[in-house]
Amino acid sequence: MAEHTSSTITIEAAPADVMGVIADFDRYPEWTGEVKEAEVLAKDEQGRAEKVRLVLDAGAIKDDHTLAYTWTGDHEVSWTLVKSQMLRAIDGSYSLAPLGDSSRTEVTYRLTVDVKIPMLGMIKRKAEKVIIDRALAGLKKRVESVPRG
Numbered sequence: 001m002a003e004h005t006s007s008t009i010t011i012e013a014a015p016a017d018v019m020g021v022i023a024d025f026d027r028y029p030e031w032t033g034e035v036k037e038a039e040v041l042a043k044d045e046q047g048r049a050e051k052v053r054l055v056l057d058a059g060a061i062k063d064d065h066t067l068a069y070t071w072t073g074d075h076e077v078s079w080t081l082v083k084s085q086m087l088r089a090i091d092g093s094y095s096l097a098p099l100g101d102s103s104r105t106e107v108t109y110r111l112t113v114d115v116k117i118p119m120l121g122m123i124k125r126k127a128e129k130v131i132i133d134r135a136l137a138g139l140k141k142r143v144e145s146v147p148r149g
Contacts, residue, residue: 004091005128006110009136013143015075015096015105021143022077022094025052031142033134034058041066051082058131063087089114109136 011018021027028035037055044050053066065084071077078093092111099106109132 004110004112005132006108007132007136008106008108009140011105011107011140011143014102015098018096018105018143023048025049031138086116088116
């Protein structure tokens with residue numbers, strides 16, 4: 001697989017609050033921008049999404065695809081492509097690291113996308129970077145705006 005693109009952001013919330021937003025696929029259309037529909041197709045024994053269908057409109061990349069999710073403890077989730085109309089592969093992850101007293105979280109998003117249509121590597125990396133930066137900004141805004149008790 002080609003090299004991945006990654007970016008990191010600090011969110012003013014505990015890791016559990018950040019992961020709570022990441023795991024709430026039904027609300028993705030409210031804050032991600034690119035995800036127009038999200039449907040959880042299967043859950044694991046802990047009730048976390050294992051397979052999710054997403055309708056994506058990210059400008060150059062428009063797709064209806066299904067991803068398989070793997071949860072590693074409470075601080076990492078990764079995904080791989082199950083099926084897609086436009087993508088050959090998509091591998092990504094969110095990794096969370098508590099900062100200080102755990103009221104802040106460092107979130108790293110890694111993404112590798114391989115499309116079925118020919119696309120220069122440089123353009124593909126730029127598209128990945130745009131997707132990552134928008135996702136992290138949206139995640140930060142969503143997490144920090146959700147009231148916590």
